[in-house]
Amino acid sequence: MTGALAGEWTKLSTTRAPWWTAALAVLGLGGIGLGRALSTSDTLPPAALLDGASLGLLVVMVLATLAATSDHTTGTHRLALMADANRVRLFTAKAVVVSVVCALVAALGAGVLTLASFTLTHLSTDWTAADLRAVWGQPATWALGGLLAVSVGTLVRRSAFAAPLVVAWPIAVEPLASVVPKIGEVVGDWLPFTNALAVTNPATASATGGGIGHGPWTALAVFAAYAVAAALVAALVEARRDA
Structure with missing residues (x-):
């Protein structure tokens, strides 16, 4: 497993695109919020700096998608199978490396926001539990x-199918599904990215601009359930595929 993890990190870190994408994600999370803070004299809580969080999440998700699809478009997946024929182990290694990188990018952006909250005098820095969670x-x-x-x-x-799907789902599919009569009332509070937003901004997480029917920790569990379920399906399918 160590070799698979090292191989995935090498593939991800030795090309320019992931670094530029990560920088764009940090700019989305930290830069947009910092720009908002600098453009107003009103007192803002730290959570108000998260205007770019959704954009940053989309950017790292595109990065994660391309990390998987590029193996097949460039042929490196076949080379990896020659070194390690265990497809599930290879997928697990990629999932771990990509998830950790995404978390580190978010932590860097969150650090920028935290620094801004202490250096800009018109920000409210009481740091309640909601602020810290946000x-x-x-x-x-x-x-x-x-x-x-x-x-x-x-x-x-x-890539031509996976990346648009990842982008379109949170910005088009979920908002439309949430406002469909009867269906939206049932599924609206349980869609993956609605719950992802509710982790940090529960008051305005739904597609209609209101809150959802459960708290932020439940929302995190719901989003985690979607992610883990997708990973399990991908691992099972990958185990049964040809190279």
Whole structure:
């Protein structure tokens, strides 16, 4: 397993695209929030700096998706199988590396926001439990988002289909599903990215701008359940596939 983890890290860290994508994600999370703080003289709580959190999550999910699909488009998946024929182990290694990278990127962005909250005088820095969860809940959410995205990429295998699916689901599919009469009332509070948003911003997490019917920790558990379920399906499918 150690060799598989090292191999996945090498593939991810030796190309420029992941580094640029990670920088864009940090800019989305930390930069947009910092820009908002600098552009207003109003007193803001730390949670108000998270305007770019959703954008950053989408960026790292695209990174995670491409980390999975690029193996098949470049042929490196076949080379990896020559070194280790255990497909489940290879998928697990990729999922672990990508999820950890996503969490670290989120932690860096959260650190920028935390620093801003202490250096900008018009920010409220009481740091209630909700404030801490809003900022430092990002690494957990992004790690789960990375796990979900790498699972989708593994299942679909084609960047042209997987990346648009990962992007379209939270910004188009879920908002539309939430407002469908009768159906939206049943499923709206249990959609994956609605719950991901509720971890850090429970008051406005739903597609209609209101809260959902359960708390942030339940929301994190729901999002985690989607991510783990997708990973299990991807592992089972990968184990039965040809190279």
